[in-house]
Amino acid sequence: MSRPTIKTIAQETGLSIATVSKALNDSPQVRPETRALVVAAAERVGYQLNMHGVQLRTGKTYQVAAIMTAPGPKQNEWEGVEYAQLLSGISWALEDSPYRVSLYAVRSFEESIATIRQIVSLKKADGIIVSGTHADDPRVRLMQEADFPFVTYGTTIHNAPHAYVDADNEQMIRLSVARLAERGHSRIALINPMADLSYSLTRLEAYRKALDIAGLVFDPALTAHGHLTPAFGRENVLHMSSLPNPPTAYICANEASALGAFSGFHARGLVHGRDAVINATDDLNVSQYFAPPITTYFLPIHEPSEMLGRYILRRMEGEAPEALQTLIMPKLIERSDDRLVKS
Amino acid sequence: MSRPTIKTIAQETGLSIATVSKALNDSPQVRPETRALVVAAAERVGYQLNMHGVQLRTGKTYQVAAIMTAPGPKQNEWEGVEYAQLLSGISWALEDSPYRVSLYAVRSFEESIATIRQIVSLKKADGIIVSGTHADDPRVRLMQEADFPFVTYGTTIHNAPHAYVDADNEQMIRLSVARLAERGHSRIALINPMADLSYSLTRLEAYRKALDIAGLVFDPALTAHGHLTPAFGRENVLHMSSLPNPPTAYICANEASALGAFSGFHARGLVHGRDAVINATDDLNVSQYFAPPITTYFLPIHEPSEMLGRYILRRMEGEAPEALQTLIMPKLIERSDDRLVKS
DNA sequence: ACATTAAAGTTAAACGTTTTTATTGTGCGG
DNA sequence: CCGCACAATAAAAACGTTTAACTTTAATGT
Structure with a gap:
């Protein structure tokens, strides 16, 4: 039948x-x-x-578009982003709703703008979730002008208020730097994401402020911005460790770059805990398996991602964006004392 | 207007x-x-x-369902699967078609069966891509009985022929074992995925056959099956290295477990290249940053994933499944000589 | 007792397509 | 010059749903 x-x-x-x-x-x-x-x-x-009847009649799509900026096929370098978990979390949050997650994989920031423009103008979804926010993000402006429901994973700085979820980068860096300073480090390197990303700026400013409070001087040579691959972490250690006055601590923005930093240690013959230490921000829970394990701020990715899902639902129901803003503070996991032991 | x-x-x-x-x-x-x-x-x-009109009229959904079995929120252990790249690859292959990727995140094998049953019976998609195939996979049977287009990432063993893409696990293990045997290893451990997965069985059989050819004896104590997390790799090294006759080589099924194996080396004071070596299968391209870098079989994930996308398109157009079967041979990257150097 | 109102249903139109069936016009063979 | 085939287009129905507008019935107030 x-x-x-x-x-x-x-x-x-x-x-x-x-x-x-x-x-x-x-x-x-x-x-x-x-x-x-x-x-x-x-x-x-x-x-x-039958959703198709409903969709035609009401014009609603019951789709939530997840914009995923993934590196192109050429780019084989791991960036340690658990997008899969992010997507699962969103998907699970929508489980009891009629909404489904529709995936839009894009290769670049520009392409993500075009994709979002299309989704908005052709109403290919009822809501959008976008990550990798810029300090001044044209996509956010675009969606706001069209009054289109969206939630970002990551804050913006120059845009009008909107719904977002993010890790509390400011606090995380402030506490990190303070902790390392307390333990006698005066040359602390910051391995930061691409400079156009909003959280890169947040981290950099928090870093400068924290140095200031600790009475340490800011040295531009100890900060680096780039794709958070192992290669990037490695390069920076290779370079910075050969400065006249090298850093004794590296704060890596993710575990992939931290792994690369270890590789740099190995290449230079540096010993973790004697010559320098590495700290990281962590959502893979992998740095406990480094040799030696390192101190990290850990945020289980399912927390922000499920929140993204819940927020987009509420946003699509018309809730004000101001009520849908959360910074989550990752948990400090001290796996190393991080004081240098001269031998 | x-x-x-x-x-x-x-x-x-x-x-x-x-x-x-x-x-x-x-x-x-x-x-x-x-x-x-x-x-x-x-x-x-x-x-x-306007797709909604078309969908209602024709009954086609223009959706490809990607079933993603991701560990639940409790499970914080990294499994080193680049699902994101997999999804991107599929998505890109569908780019010039009217089809979109619709994500179905499930927590378990059972849930994936239920989800697929629903997609098939309610026709919520026109095609399905499913990974993590079992040797005898009820989902494959389900879709075949309903004559529903699908492609699997991974082969099956006891099912009727269907479209699939997979790495050539048989050849990879065969060559791996032969190579290690040539280099003087007689105690080779196999760190394998969960035993119910099809490729686990493929690898195990290839392993036994290759041992046989090399004139080595099979020792069940040197094989382990489990979730390919760093924890699993670590545990196995901890355990196997304290056997009366410990392995001198570990073949890890992915990089996450290989990383864990290194952690085990570190804990036991084992030195890579002196006491034992680690080999891996690799799609993150990360093991070059291990200290030291290890020999791996590397398959850039975008290759199989784009093929999955192209295959599901052709399958939905009615092409025979027998024409849509591919095993891709990963490339051997020798980063270590892997001969033990007694010091 | 009778108009008024409220409650509970029904009818019909509409959303944007595709596709079957019907209509019109043209050139052709006889 | 008449019927016929054929090409090109038009008309209409259908997919499954929601919703505005309408109808019927019962309850209410004076």
């Missing part, structure tokens, strides 16, 4: 399709007993709402 | 909507001149096909 529709239920119950539709949508226009009848019949025939 | 439809074009050209529709679909029933007229008008008004 063919799939049952509301027409099937109408015949089954002797009601009109309009009443059936209203009953299924909990309209107050239908008596509770009638509703019960309809629901029973629906159950009996195994009715399942 | 509102979005143009074929009705708009009909008015614009003075034709009927039927003719417009046919013209846009390259029907032979319409004169080339008329078609040109229609296309010009469509261009002029900025017409874009």
Whole structure:
């Protein structure tokens, strides 16, 4: 047989399709007993709402677009981003809703703008989740101008208020630097993400402020911005460790670059805890397996990602963006004392 | 004002909507001149096909469901699977088609069965891509019985022929073992994925056969099956290295477990290249940053993933599954000589 | 008792397509 | 010059749903 529709239920119950539709949508226009009848019949025939009819009629898509900026095929370097977990978290948060996650993989920032423009103008989704925010993000402006529901993973700095979820980078860096300073480090390197990313700026400013408070001088030679690959971490250690006055601590923005930093240690014959130490920000929970394990700020990725899902739902229901802003503070996991032991 | 439809074009050209529709679909029933007229008008008004109308009318969804089995929120252990790249690759392969990737994140094998059953019976997608195949996979049977287009990432062993893409695990293990045997290793450990996964069995059998050919004895104590996390790699090194006759080589099924194996080396005071060596299968391209770098078989994940996308398109067009089967041989990257140097 | 109102349904239109069926016009053989 | 085939287009129905507008029935107030 063919799939049952509301027409099937109408015949089954002797009601009109309009009443059936209203009953299924909990309209107050239908008596509770009638509703019960309809629901029973629906159950009996195994009715399942056909979304295509709904979509055509209402114009809603019941899709949440997840924009994922993944490096192109050429780029084989690992960046240690657990996008998969991010996507799963969003997907799970939408589980009990009629919404589905629709994936838009793009290769570059520019392409993500074009994709979002298309989604907005052709209404290919009801909401958008976008990550890798810039300090002044044209995509955010675009969506705001169109009054399109969205949530960002990452804050912006120059844009009007919008819904976001992010790790508390400011606090994380402030505490990191203070902790290392307390332990006697005066030359602290900051391995930072690409400079156009919003959290890069946040981290850099927090870093400068924290140095200031600790009475340490800011040296531009100890900061680096780039793609957070192992290669990047390695290069920076190779370079910075051969400066006249090399750093004794490296704060890496993720575990991939931290792994690369270790590789640099190995190449230079540096010993962790004697010549310098490495700290990281962590969402893979992998740095406990480094040799030796390092101190990290750990944020299980499912927390922000499920929040992204919940927030986009609420945003699509019209909730104000100001109410949907959260910074999550990662947990400090001290796996090393991080004081240098001269031997 | 509102979005143009074929009705708009009909008015614009003075034709009927039927003719417009046919013209846009390259029907032979319409004169080339008329078609040109229609296309010009469509261009002029900025017409874009509304999928909801098409979907309702034709019953096609233009969605490809990607089933992603991701560990639940509790499970914070990294498994080193670049799902994100996999999804991007699929998404890119579908770029020039009307199809979109729709994500179905599930927590377990059982849930993936239920999800697939639903997609098939309610026709929530036109094709399915599924990974993590079992030797005898009920999902494959399910889709085959319903004659539903699908491609698997991973082979099956007991199922009827179907479209798949996979790394050539058999050859990879065979060559790995032979290479290590040549280099004087007689105790070779196999760190394998969960035993119910198809490629686990493939690898195990290839391993046994290769040992046989090399004249080495198979010792069950040197094989382990489990989730390919760093923890698993570490545990196995800790355990196996304290056997009366410990292995001198570890073949790890991925980089996450290889990283964990290194952590085990560190804990036991083992030195890579003196006491034992680690080899891996690699799609992150990360093991070059281990200290020291290790020999791996490398398969850039975008290759199989784009192939998955192309295959599902062809499968949905009705191509026979037998024509859509590919094993890709990863490339051997020798980063270490892997002969033990007694010091 | 009768108009008024509220409650509970029904009818019909609409969303944007595709596709089957019907209509019109043209050139052709006889 | 008449019927016929064929080409090109038009008309209409259909996919499954929601919703505005309407109808019927019952309850209410005076």
